[in-house]
Amino acid sequence: ADFIVGLTGGIGSGKTTVANLFADLGVVLVDADIVAREVVSPGSEGLAAIVKHFGADILLSDGNLDRSKLRERIFDNDEERLWLNGLLHPLIRETMLKKCKEAQSNYVIMVVPLLFENGLDRLVQRTLLVDISPQLQQQRTMARDDVSAKQVQNIIGSQATRAEKLSKADDVIDNQGEISALKCKVDALNSLYLKICGNT
Template identity: 45%
Template sequence: MSEYIVAVTGGVASGKSEVTRRFETLGVVVADADVAAREVVAIGSEGLSEVVAAFGAGVLAADGSLDRAAMRARVFADAGERRRLEAIVHPRVRARVGTLCRQAGGDYAMAAIPLLAEGGGREVYPWLSRILVVDVPVQVQHARLVRRDGVDATLAEAMIASQATRAERLAIADDVIVNDGPLEGLSKQVAALDRQYRALAAGGVAAGSDSR
């Protein structure tokens, strides 16, 4: 059972997946909120039943699963609809991620929550022990999106603008990984934080310690 839980968050194309993969190689269990979001509306789930009750059977694909493209188009066109969907999905995601983290073995567990700053931070995740932000300059995010996803510059700008600002993410951070350089440097940062989190989980380092 892991009672010490570290959240990992960051903007689009910041390299969150690279960071969590490196923690996993060190034996840390990572519960992914994006994966949980799919699980809580899987076929046969209470979440999917509630979505259908709220939005109608038109949000289902032919196989009975949630038609994510149709749902996405609907909620992005109407903020009220988006909030209604979030009210169904988000509490289930938080509960699922929390359960997976607490059930994990090891000194501590991690919760990968991409939209933590946008979703209310510690106010809605009060069980988080610490928040790690993967940070990159906006121009690096932009370049990665264009190169990695093949989107044009305008769409890349829109994707970045739709999320919390860099300053808003850093405001909730206890620790920061700057991921704008070679991957070797990323591994060193992860290793150092892993040592810190194991010590914190064991009570060996003051809780107020900050790696920013």
């Protein structure tokens, strides 16, 4: 597909929930979190570069990347963090674009939590924000994960503000209501996207 919709939203906003409704309609999803793991999986070019740079003790005994060790190595170390980002960001970007290109649906949904923060909105034709209040973000994230209010607040604080995201997004799904209200909104956006990408 040549038409890519970038789907984003803060922690606990409902990106996965919304993306799955598009998938039910036959839209192919390309998920940044999955691609980020793929580019450092055993046998990958990314993992080879990390081992060359940090040494083989950055691996677990099963050959997988030791993520907590890597986090320690880049924590408080700008030079190492920049090196890692310089390796991973282009790899993730290229892999995602390749998957979008190969996808056999009329258009593709790229699910990217930090779409605006990392400038990936420049790679897509249209942006869709799943929007809820910070209060609901905290409530729903705490109900889903074993995290404290403080941890959720820190993550919200590290992401673009609600106002910034609202001002940048082409389309917005308000997910402050019931999950059952989402289907109808997704159907309407699907019709719009099919129209825009020229397939209806």
